[in-house]
Amino acid sequence: MQTEVLIAVKNLIKIYGKGTLAVKVLDVKSLEVRRGELVALTGPSGCGKTTLLNLLGALDSPTTGDILFEGKIFALKNEASLCRFRREKIGFIFQSYHLIPTLSVLKNVLTPALPLGKGYRRHALELLELVGLAGKEDRRPGMLSGGEQQRVAIARALLLEPEVILADEPTGNLDSATGAGIMDLLKKLNQQGKTVLVATHDQRVAKECDRNIRMVDGRII
Numbered sequence: 001m002q003t004e005v006l007i008a009v010k011n012l013i014k015i016y017g018k019g020t021l022a023v024k025v026l027d028v029k030s031l032e033v034r035r036g037e038l039v040a041l042t043g044p045s046g047c048g049k050t051t052l053l054n055l056l057g058a059l060d061s062p063t064t065g066d067i068l069f070e071g072k073i074f075a076l077k078n079e080a081s082l083c084r085f086r087r088e089k090i091g092f093i094f095q096s097y098h099l100i101p102t103l104s105v106l107k108n109v110l111t112p113a114l115p116l117g118k119g120y121r122r123h124a125l126e127l128l129e130l131v132g133l134a135g136k137e138d139r140r141p142g143m144l145s146g147g148e149q150q151r152v153a154i155a156r157a158l159l160l161e162p163e164v165i166l167a168d169e170p171t172g173n174l175d176s177a178t179g180a181g182i183m184d185l186l187k188k189l190n191q192q193g194k195t196v197l198v199a200t201h202d203q204r205v206a207k208e209c210d211r212n213i214r215m216v217d218g219r220i221i
C-alpha cells in the first residue's frame, strides 16, 4: 500500500523583484513528499533549496502555483491561519540554529508553546532527553557547542509534534563528525515516523536519506 502524499507541489514559481529586475529563482512543476519519507533536497548553493523549503513551510508565499498539505491548498490570504499551520504542522531547523541567547535551553525549547500557555515543560524535558541533552536544560545556548545548539533547535522543532521537519542545511555550521550525529538524530526521528525534508549541498548528508531531489537553477532535475 502506498503511503499518503503529505506535501504536493503544482507549478510553483517564485520570482524575486519586479519589472526589469525580476528574477525567476524557482520553477517546480511537480513534487510529492509522502508521509514518513526522509528526503534530501540537494544542489549547489543558489539553486533554490531555501526558497523551496520556505514556501513548503509557509514562511514565504509563491508568485504563482499551489502547495497542497494533506491534500488541501494553503489558505495563503489569511496570515492567522498560516501562522497556525506553521505552528501545528511544521518544525523548522536552520543552519545557524536561531536560538534566543538570553533564554535557557528549556525556555528555548518551549518558545513554540508560548502562544498556547503552560503545560509543555514535561514534554520539553522529555525531548531534551531524546536529543541527548538531559541535564543541560538550565544552560544558555552560548554555553553549548554547535552540535548541542542544533539539538536544542531540533527539540524545539518537535515540541508541538509537527507532521514534518524542514531542515535547511542543518549540518552546515558543524564539523563532519558533529554533523553526522545530527543526521543520525534526524534519521532516528524519521524511523519514529516523522517526515523529514533536509536541504543540503553536502553529499554525505544526502546519501543518508531515502530519496534525493536534485535541483539546478530553481528546477528539479
Ligand SMILES: Nc1ncnc2c1ncn2[C@@H]1O[C@H](COP(=O)(O)OP(=O)(O)O)[C@@H](O)[C@H]1O
Residues within 6 Å of the ligand: 016, 017, 025, 043, 044, 045, 046, 047, 048, 049, 050, 051, 052
Ligand atoms: N529575498 C531575495 N531577493 C532576491 N533574490 C533572492 C532572495 N532570496 C534568494 N534569492 C536568490 O534566489 C536564488 C536561490 O536562493 P536560495 O533559495 O537561497 O538557494 P540555496 O538555498 O539553494 O542556496 C539565489 O540566486 C538567490 O540569490
Ligand SMILES: [Mg+2]
Residues within 6 Å of the ligand: 049, 050, 051, 168, 169
Ligand atoms: Mg540555502
